[in-house]
Amino acid sequence: MLYINGKWESSEDNLDVVSPTNGQLLGTVAKGGEQETKLAIDAAKKALPAWSKRTAKERYDYLNRVAEILRSRTDEIAEVITTEMGKPVKESKAEISLAIDYLEWFAEEGRRIYGETIPASSSSKRLSVIRQPIGVVGAITPWNFPIAMITRKIAPAMAAGCTVVLKPASSTPLTAVEVIKACHDAGVPEGVVNLLHGSASNITKALMDSPVVRKITFTGSTEVGKQLVRQSADTMKKLSLELGGHAPFIVFEDADLEQAAEDLIASKFRNAGQTCVCTNRVYVHESIVKPFSELFAEKIRKLVVGDGLESGVTIGPLIDSNAVDKVEDQVQDAREKGAEVLVGGKKIVEGEYAKGNFFEPTLLVNATHDMKISYEETFGPIAPIFSFTTEEEAIDRANNGEYGLASYIFTKDASRIVRVSEALEYGIVGINDPMPTVAQAPFGGVKESGIGREGGRQGIEDYLEYKYLSFQLDV
Ligand SMILES: NC(=O)C1=CN([C@@H]2O[C@H](COP(=O)(O)OP(=O)(O)OC[C@H]3O[C@@H](n4cnc5c(N)ncnc54)[C@H](OP(=O)(O)O)[C@@H]3O)[C@@H](O)[C@H]2O)C=CC1
Numbered sequence: 001m002l003y004i005n006g007k008w009e010s011s012e013d014n015l016d017v018v019s020p021t022n023g024q025l026l027g028t029v030a031k032g033g034e035q036e037t038k039l040a041i042d043a044a045k046k047a048l049p050a051w052s053k054r055t056a057k058e059r060y061d062y063l064n065r066v067a068e069i070l071r072s073r074t075d076e077i078a079e080v081i082t083t084e085m086g087k088p089v090k091e092s093k094a095e096i097s098l099a100i101d102y103l104e105w106f107a108e109e110g111r112r113i114y115g116e117t118i119p120a121s122s123s124s125k126r127l128s129v130i131r132q133p134i135g136v137v138g139a140i141t142p143w144n145f146p147i148a149m150i151t152r153k154i155a156p157a158m159a160a161g162c163t164v165v166l167k168p169a170s171s172t173p174l175t176a177v178e179v180i181k182a183c184h185d186a187g188v189p190e191g192v193v194n195l196l197h198g199s200a201s202n203i204t205k206a207l208m209d210s211p212v213v214r215k216i217t218f219t220g221s222t223e224v225g226k227q228l229v230r231q232s233a234d235t236m237k238k239l240s241l242e243l244g245g246h247a248p249f250i251v252f253e254d255a256d257l258e259q260a261a262e263d264l265i266a267s268k269f270r271n272a273g274q275t276c277v278c279t280n281r282v283y284v285h286e287s288i289v290k291p292f293s294e295l296f297a298e299k300i301r302k303l304v305v306g307d308g309l310e311s312g313v314t315i316g317p318l319i320d321s322n323a324v325d326k327v328e329d330q331v332q333d334a335r336e337k338g339a340e341v342l343v344g345g346k347k348i349v350e351g352e353y354a355k356g357n358f359f360e361p362t363l364l365v366n367a368t369h370d371m372k373i374s375y376e377e378t379f380g381p382i383a384p385i386f387s388f389t390t391e392e393e394a395i396d397r398a399n400n401g402e403y404g405l406a407s408y409i410f411t412k413d414a415s416r417i418v419r420v421s422e423a424l425e426y427g428i429v430g431i432n433d434p435m436p437t438v439a440q441a442p443f444g445g446v447k448e449s450g451i452g453r454e455g456g457r458q459g460i461e462d463y464l465e466y467k468y469l470s471f472q473l474d475v
């Protein structure tokens with residue numbers, strides 16, 4: 001359903017939602033286009049003055065009510081997420097918890113939007129700076145974290161006093177409906193958040209063409225991110241872009257191999273490898289590459305592939321058949337260029353998996369940098385191991401590429417931790433830590449992994465404008 005100006009709207013045109021687990025039709029949602037987008041922008045514009053004039057405490061109360069409603073509905077929403085995009089229900093619950101953390105974090109941050117006074121150059125002047133909401137925000141979100149990527153945007157926007165037009169991924173509209181239902185049930189005033197489904201290019205064009213929309217916040221592929229940068233120029237919109245990644249995971253010779261292998265399972269196979277911060281390249285010091293590969297292979301063999309709704313399943317399907325084709329192509333290419341498949345390597349098409357998008361969790365060894373997997377984002381359950389000799393070589397290899405989102409280093413050497421984490425060209429460095437993402441820390445990348453940060457103290461900055469007040473007193 002579309003949600004515009006506080007009302008659920010139907011449409012003649014509908015979007016089918018299909019299960020990645022078994023290909024079944026899960027439901028349909030109303031689709032909107034340019035006309036509905038303009039109505040949503042008008043609703044957000046109309047709601048902006050009253051919403052931005054509410055006190056920070058009032059907005060804090062609304063955001064916490066939304067968080068409480070989502071918390072109370074965790075089980076049913078987790079089922080919606082798993083059904084729509086496949087991740088195991090335990091991961092869906094963890095994502096809902098992260099989504100709630102963003103709401104609660106920014107509810108608080110909205111109460112700390114401080115200004116400043118500046119010593120004037122003349123005794124008859126008073127200088128100050130206030131912070132004001134940027135205005136109407138367009139938010140475009142991906143399918144792989146269908147609830148957390150929404151609250152990571154609407155929470156800071158609403159806390160700052162902005163109003164929002166949201167376009168979620170077409171693969172996961174039902175999850176987005178659950179978030180907006182929670183906003184509606186929390187009494188968020190009409191027009192503050194609006195929900196559209198439909199052709200991304202048509203909706204985005206209407207958002208970009210409107211001078212009312214002052215900011216676009218996007219999470220998705222680098223390819224689309226670049227397109228948005230070009231489209232935003234005509235109306236000079238502020239952009240926050242959380243884009244693709246190609247994380248290196250570097251295991252030095254002094255690392256705790258058991259812990260590093262366990263942590264690599266988490267970093268590589270969470271969400272079947274469909275996260276922008278997933279490990280894409282595993283660099284292991286040449287002196288330990290064989291024992292580490294065997295240790296890691298043993299752990300991969302214990303992963304359980306299946307329907308994410310079933311308990312014990314740790315790897316669900318990929319989002320669609322294109323995703324399966326992409327990882328199959330990367331594995332085939334790696335094999336042709338000399339990689340050895342230690343575990344997995346094939347799509348799963350037998351029996352109950354026939355109608356789903358399943359691929360075996362896969363370990364490639366003897367990987368080299370001419371392989372597609374060494375530079376194309378994988379977004380699937382494939383881990384290639386590369387060996388290295390020196391720390392400098394590991395850093396150079398890790399930094400070689402257009403992405404700069406997440407990176408991981410495993411070593412117990414404190415000086416090496418300082419040297420390597422400072423030398424890595426990434427927005428995030430996990431140090432003996434495969435899961436750095438928390439609401440209170442700035443999440444984002446450098447190079448072609450994006451612009452801006454989400455979460456943390458920094459995450460609300462992009463929804464605010466500075467205004468400088470220069471006051472000449474009566475002399
Ligand atoms: N840095 C980060 O935090 C994250 C990055 N990503 C990256 O996103 C990619 C996977 O997600 P995926 O959803 O496939 O990415 P896409 O870029 O294809 O889609 C992301 C969103 O953008 C919309 N979209 C698609 N085409 C356009 C367009 N031309 N103009 C405007 N919006 C458009 C999609 O709508 P529709 O679904 O209708 O096509 C969806 O809502 C990976 O590269 C991953 O690394 C994903 C999550 C987090």
Ligand SMILES: O=C(O)[C@H](O)CS(=O)(=O)O
Pocket residue numbers: 144145148274275276277278437443
């Ligand atoms: O989309 C993603 O990959 C998420 O940003 C990953 S995380 O925020 O859950 O780490």
